[in-house]
Amino acid sequence: MTVTESPAENRTAPAVAPSASFRALSTAMFKGFIRDKATLFFTFLFPLMFLVIFGLIFADAGESKPKIGVVGEGPVITALDRSGVAELERLDSPAEAERQVREGDLPAYVTQNGDTVTLRYAASDQNQAGTVLGLVNGIVSQANVAATGQPPTFTLNAAQVEDESLEAIQYMAPGFLSWAVAIAAVFGAALTFVNWRKKQVLRRLRLAPVRPVTVLTSRVVVSLGVAVLQFGVFLGVALLPMFGLQLTGQWWLAIPLLVLGTLAFFSIGMLVGAFCKTEEAASGVANLITLPMAFLSGAFFPTESMPGWLQDVSWVLPMRHLNEGMLDVMVRGQGVEALLVPALVLIGFTAVVGLVAAKIFRWED
Amino acid sequence: MGIGPALAVSGLYKRYGDLVAVDGVSFEVSEGEFFGILGPNGAGKTTTLEIAEGLREPDAGSVRLLGEAPWPRNLALLPRIGVQLQASAFFERLTAREQLETFGALYGVGSARVGEMLELVGLSDKASTPEAKLSGGQRQRLSIACALVHDPDVVFLDEPTAALDPQARRNLWDVLREVQARGKTIVYTTHYLDEAEVLCDRVAIMDHGRILALDAPARLVRDLDAATRVILERGVLPAEQARVLPGADSVTEDEQSLTISTRTAAPLLSALAERGTLGGLQVRTATLEDVFLDLTGREYRA
Ligand SMILES: Nc1ncnc2c1ncn2[C@@H]1O[C@H](COP(=O)(O)OP(=O)(O)OP(=O)(O)O)[C@@H](O)[C@H]1O
Ligand SMILES: [Mg+2]
Numbered sequence: 001m002t003v004t005e006s007p008a009e010n011r012t013a014p015a016v017a018p019s020a021s022f023r024a025l026s027t028a029m030f031k032g033f034i035r036d037k038a039t040l041f042f043t044f045l046f047p048l049m050f051l052v053i054f055g056l057i058f059a060d061a062g063e064s065k066p067k068i069g070v071v072g073e074g075p076v077i078t079a080l081d082r083s084g085v086a087e088l089e090r091l092d093s094p095a096e097a098e099r100q101v102r103e104g105d106l107p108a109y110v111t112q113n114g115d116t117v118t119l120r121y122a123a124s125d126q127n128q129a130g131t132v133l134g135l136v137n138g139i140v141s142q143a144n145v146a147a148t149g150q151p152p153t154f155t156l157n158a159a160q161v162e163d164e165s166l167e168a169i170q171y172m173a174p175g176f177l178s179w180a181v182a183i184a185a186v187f188g189a190a191l192t193f194v195n196w197r198k199k200q201v202l203r204r205l206r207l208a209p210v211r212p213v214t215v216l217t218s219r220v221v222v223s224l225g226v227a228v229l230q231f232g233v234f235l236g237v238a239l240l241p242m243f244g245l246q247l248t249g250q251w252w253l254a255i256p257l258l259v260l261g262t263l264a265f266f267s268i269g270m271l272v273g274a275f276c277k278t279e280e281a282a283s284g285v286a287n288l289i290t291l292p293m294a295f296l297s298g299a300f301f302p303t304e305s306m307p308g309w310l311q312d313v314s315w316v317l318p319m320r321h322l323n324e325g326m327l328d329v330m331v332r333g334q335g336v337e338a339l340l341v342p343a344l345v346l347i348g349f350t351a352v353v354g355l356v357a358a359k360i361f362r363w364e365d
Numbered sequence: 366m367g368i369g370p371a372l373a374v375s376g377l378y379k380r381y382g383d384l385v386a387v388d389g390v391s392f393e394v395s396e397g398e399f400f401g402i403l404g405p406n407g408a409g410k411t412t413t414l415e416i417a418e419g420l421r422e423p424d425a426g427s428v429r430l431l432g433e434a435p436w437p438r439n440l441a442l443l444p445r446i447g448v449q450l451q452a453s454a455f456f457e458r459l460t461a462r463e464q465l466e467t468f469g470a471l472y473g474v475g476s477a478r479v480g481e482m483l484e485l486v487g488l489s490d491k492a493s494t495p496e497a498k499l500s501g502g503q504r505q506r507l508s509i510a511c512a513l514v515h516d517p518d519v520v521f522l523d524e525p526t527a528a529l530d531p532q533a534r535r536n537l538w539d540v541l542r543e544v545q546a547r548g549k550t551i552v553y554t555t556h557y558l559d560e561a562e563v564l565c566d567r568v569a570i571m572d573h574g575r576i577l578a579l580d581a582p583a584r585l586v587r588d589l590d591a592a593t594r595v596i597l598e599r600g601v602l603p604a605e606q607a608r609v610l611p612g613a614d615s616v617t618e619d620e621q622s623l624t625i626s627t628r629t630a631a632p633l634l635s636a637l638a639e640r641g642t643l644g645g646l647q648v649r650t651a652t653l654e655d656v657f658l659d660l661t662g663r664e665y666r667a
Contacts, residue, residue, distance in 0.1 A: 016444070016471065016472060016473040017473070020470055020473060021470060021471050023470070024466070024467050024470030024471060025467065025470075025471075027467075028456045028459055028463065028467040029456075031458065031459060031463065032456060032457040032458045032459065035458040036457070036458060195457060199454055199455065199457075200450055200452055200453075200454035201454045201455070201456060203420060203450065203454060204448075204450060204454035204468075205471075206420065206438065207418060207419075207420065207443060207446070207448045208443060208468065208471040208472065209440050209443040209444045209471065209472065210471050211440070
């Protein structure tokens with residue numbers, strides 16, 4: 001006789017693949033993110049607004065070539081034209097040119113009559129006058145040397161340190177992008193944790209068979225996705241002809257940098273979220289951290305204008321390293337070696353702050 | 366399974382600062398039982414329930430839930446229990462359906478089940494409404510659906526009927542009875558004594574962190590040995606005549622009514638019938654409310 005044992009009831013709960021929980025949670029959080037207009041504004045439009053405003057203000061700050069009026073023709077005028085250092089405006093008569101200079105429409109004009117080159121300038125704008133005087137003087141000297149048929153004894157080889165086309169946008173796009181990514185990560189993490197604690201979502205998740213690391217990584221992934229979206233949107237706008245961003249060589253190296261930056265700032269957000277009880281407090285603290293940091297890290301203005309000691313201090317800030325790395329790979333034409341220091345700093349920062357945040361993490365108030 | 370009760374708590378003790386929220390609570394709930402915890406605000410119901418679920422650590426005492434300790438967080442136990450918290454917990458800006466899908470996915474439950482659950486709690490037409498735009502009662506029903514979505518063996522519900530209209534309350538009763546009929550264990554809290562009488566196999570009456578009485582509702586009422594009250598409209602019968610009726614123990618009168626207490630209702634009622642004073646007559650036997658009044662000396666006000 002055989003005894004068939006029928007299991008009374010299969011009591012073992014179906015094992016839930018962590019990937020399924022992970023997918024469900026990140027989907028839920030991503031939907032929550034894109035349905036929140038205020039967050040969308042502060043993540044994309046707000047930093048972009050800064051970029052556009054500053055971009056327009058400094059639109060031609062980089063190409064401030066002096067304008068010079070010219071009357072007549074001659075080797076010096078031709079050389080001046082070819083040098084491209086000044087913008088020439090052809091005028092019909094010296095009298096007309098004289099009038100424009102007097103009225104301040106032009107800083108100076110040049111006429112060539114045989115071997116005599118005449119430069120008349122308005123002393124009212126000392127700066128411009130100096131520049132023009134130097135320029136024309138240089139051209140005349142070169143023409144003189146050329147006329148002797150001898151090779152020049154001394155040659156001056158001068159070139160700008162930055163990319164030839166370095167304009168304000170070149171500096172601002174990586175800076176504002178670093179800042180935008182940083183605030184999105186800090187606010188995203190801080191507000192999510194505060195809100196979940198307040199609305200008891202964390203307690204509810206604690207009662208579901210999901211591991212804390214799954215919950216955490218699903219939120220991190222949303223922040224990473226947001227950072228990549230920000231990168232795309234920023235480049236899309238900054239590359240428009242009216243802003244004229246010019247990327248160099250391996251600009252896409254900015255993406256691994258953004259990922260590490262997001263992790264570092266996410267960990268700051270976790271820390272803020274662990275401390276603060278309300279969303280208002282959390283966004284206040286997050287602002288208090290990110291805004292001064294952005295100024296000190298040169299995300300808005302070059303750090304060169306800061307006192308030396310402050311520049312030194314700024315290297316303890318993760319945003320400084322993020323910003324510097326972004327500039328290196330996006331507009332300074334540097335390669336993967338430029339990632340080393342920022343990457344190490346950001347990873348170390350994430351590890352330390354993340355650990356502290358995990359230590360003081362609370363499921364409920 | 367049959368090894369011991371579904372839930373056994375003993376000597377639970379929990380204090381918050383100077384306040385003792387739970388003061389030596391012990392009870393057992395057998396498998397398939399519908400167990401109710403009743404008591405006024407601040408009695409310690411939620412605290413007791415949350416300790417049983419493994420959401421809080423008791424200062425003293427022990428909990429066995431399906432034979433295991435729920436604290437510290439016991440991942441193996443979690444798929445087998447379903448919890449509706451007193452304050453509903455939802456993800457931000459998701460629709461009713463998405464909330465259920467997300468919670469369901471955490472338990473490996475597919476989306477076919479989600480539709481069933483929405484149907485079950487009568488929210489099918491609200492499936493694509495954002496949670497924040499649901500009414501209080503609808504949100505409550507969604508929260509209950511989220512607790513039941515993975516078909517747990519033990520269901521904890523903290524005041525599930527609190528915000529519901531009478532119709533939704535009846536519907537939920539049916540849902541819960543059906544859950545029980547499938548062999549599941551239900552532990553729930555309520556302020557509605559009448560509801561507990563209808564639904565629960567046994568109830569624990571709590572006040573000030575202690576269990577005052579624990580039994581089947583009918584037994585509690587019977588043990589009370591309380592008088593039956595016969596209520597008449599005022600003016601139908603003068604009080605002095607009522608006092609001399611057979612079986613009348615005491616008579617009280619207020620603006621609207623005249624109440625006769627009796628332990629032998631039959632002769633009293635026939636005497637009233639003879640006098641033709643049955644119009645508008647009500648008979649009230651003792652309820653859990655009377656049990657509560659008897660136990661605490663206070664009128665029950667939820
Ligand atoms: N987290 C907490 N911190 C401090 N005190 C608490 C906390 N939770 C509950 N209490 C206190 O413990 C006591 C019991 O609270 P509990 O929530 O268990 O009551 P309850 O019976 O569920 O009441 P209600 O019917 O209002 O839901 C109350 O006096 C409450 O103020
Ligand atoms: Mg409660």
